[in-house]
Amino acid sequence: MGYILAIDQGTTGSTVLVVDVRSRGEVKVIGRDTIEFPQHFPETGWVEHDLEDIWQSVETAAKRALTTAATLDRDFRVEKIAAIGITNQRETLCAFDRASAAARSRAIVWQCKRSTDICQRLKADGLEKTFRERTGLVLDPYFSGTKITWLMENRPELAREIASGRTVLGTVDTFLVARLTGGKSFVTEPSNASRTLAFDIRKGTWDEELLRTLKIPSVDALAEVRDSASKFGVTKGLSFLPDGVPITGVLGDQQAALAGQTCFEPGEAKCTYGTGAFLLANLGNEPKSSRAGLLTTIAWSLGGKRTYAFEGAAFIAGAAVQFLRDQLQLLDRASESEALATGVQAAPEVYFVPALAGLGAPHWDPRAQGAFLGLTRGTTKAQMVRAVLDGIAFQVADLTDAIAADLGQPLKILRVDGGASANGLLMKSQAEFASVIVDQPTQLETTALGAALFAAMGAGIFSGIDELKKLRKVDQLFSTSNSADERRRVETQRAGWRRAIHAVQVFAGTAT
Template structure:
């Protein structure tokens, strides 16, 4: 480890879908503090999900100031790392930094018709070859194209318009004008050629209706991209660690070598398996993505994305009123011997990998007068393991079979769900004792960028903590019966 002992604390801005959080870490990876603010999600219509980017900025500023104060001031902070919800896009004014339109959230499906038309026209194979991604409204590019066609204020802004994912917007505001995006986030826009040293691709941008001058410069994930405006925090702090949340969690779990696999169960569920410097190719509707870029060297991952995980429990609580709080789901699941024949297919925003059906609708099957809310809660938790099993099969078909799985995210705190995951996958599941792997991964990137460690592998080896292991205990016949019930329920949704 190198550096000035006075300034060996790391600030991490963790910009999630439902909250903004800033965490303070020691250079050894030990968490020292956290500040958090909720972020409101706006649903202006079916399939539409938006954020107020001004609210994101104000919440980020407040949380970060709180942690810098706890650190002892800006002079005690070696670097800021940023990790963020990935495909969400922000539109802002280059001169003021103020948002010009709502941020379109990754869950938003408004560009579904545009993606379907491009797919029908036969463009998906070429798009996947360059971007590693399938044609789906999940990704940023079609969202940007839709906004440029439908929001007049963006055209009225002319040269003042800047576009980027959330980390790009935050860096712009923090530095007072630096317009960059790290390679991991850029690889989620569907506008980047992820092969070799590729950058924004003119053909992809033209296909999705996005002028390249609107886009940020693509940088490495441990690159020092600038320093904060001294007026914000009482001193200039380097920003030198950035990655999308799922890549950051993979790094935080020290899954850097080919075949190492992590799953994050947050708002959605995202499973990434590292593939080293060789870009993976999927024939089973998985995604190839940039895992991390150190300097000019890119490492990749194979990814499966499930759109609804923790948000399903939130819906049971807030939408249906079945739960008083999210933690109640574990006690309810334990209170019944089995699911009572109830299966819940959580296609509340369509189905992600490996199905990619944005038109799919959620369904609960197997209800009877004997069904209680405990059965429904258990079915919701079981759905996480079933969706993971569908992905495990797809990964294996692409030649990437999981030897074990490292998990994190808010849902990973639920012991019942983690054991069920091990049972259904018939696989050892490892959960770190510090489950905030996303923030920890961003801290590793920032510590590397700040020169506290010589490379990311060294940072990961030194900063990752201890973990608890869950081993499978479900009888093979019961596992087979449960999976058959899930496939039957899924078939009804897929039609």
């Protein structure tokens, strides 16, 4: 029974892994599939997903991954799946029927900016400090709480259904567990709950006062919160798994990557380069407040004991390369970016600010927009591609600076994962701009791996964190030069980046 089905439900697609954990010294992926699904942009700044598209992508990816596993491993059978682990896009809001788990509206995606004015209203009412102290978050449309407020104010029929208890609200993990269990389980866990603006991260409970402020009619509209490695329910009525398979591990995607990178000690940090770039640093069992524009979030809860993390989010990372490919058509394939940009310099002449969904930490400017700066008649396509890769690395360097300021010491090692971390040029630039050793593991899909490891713990296959620490293996390291000339060059490039950030904020009318 040493196989785990790991579901990684992301912003643009769903990945399912079949993970062999029979050998205690290593984990092996024996089946994998990814299914993309459509993005919906009904108005400027709005981003939506169809929950049925999400579910169908999970179902199809699971069937294909299980088929691959059966082909590659003669010992494997579907009946040998011991447990399911789930990791998910965190702040996306789902509204669905309590009894059937049928979607009641499109999901409002974490990138959606429709609740910007609500956030401004709450700030004007002097509530930002209260939210910050209790939730560790800032008032930004990124988080699901103000998306709920928007629904309650703008969808009166749905608001009535929520008030009556017929329709419930949750993050994507809650929706998936409900579907997997045939509507029997309505649950979440702290790493997801802590992204709602309604969860007190120190008490580990929904906050009744914040619920009223956000116009959430009752705590019953929100899911029961359980430990991150515990029993969330069992499968029922699925086309790809038998009934009775337990769901034993759930983590939000960035916390799952922190676990998959085995960052279990305070000060250990990782950055995931996916649609956005998300840097988390383990804080241990005591939450700390950031003075540098970072979030304080719950990493996970085990045995009722919460572990915390600092988090910095850049909303656009790998999506910037997709933007080059799909909107600007400067690339045929995203994988071409490294070869095209190698040997070409952009900064300090040409910059790209990837504020295509606003600026995240440490700037927190939802009104900012993306821009190329410094273009001339001599600018080449290769320079523009290099500027995009540099822009991703500059954003993360800002985050490492903020983490260092809050921890009181610089990061020495940054563990990396996610699709864009396979770009060697980007990782080399990252090491230079952030003055840090970039540590790339053999397994880049650490998000799904983290969900699998927590599910294995929840199922009793692994005894605890200490056993998981031994599983990570390093593939390669990227380091920075300590020469004086190199440091001067990087300082000049980063000074130009700061001017570029200021320029887009001037254009947005938000510069200070």
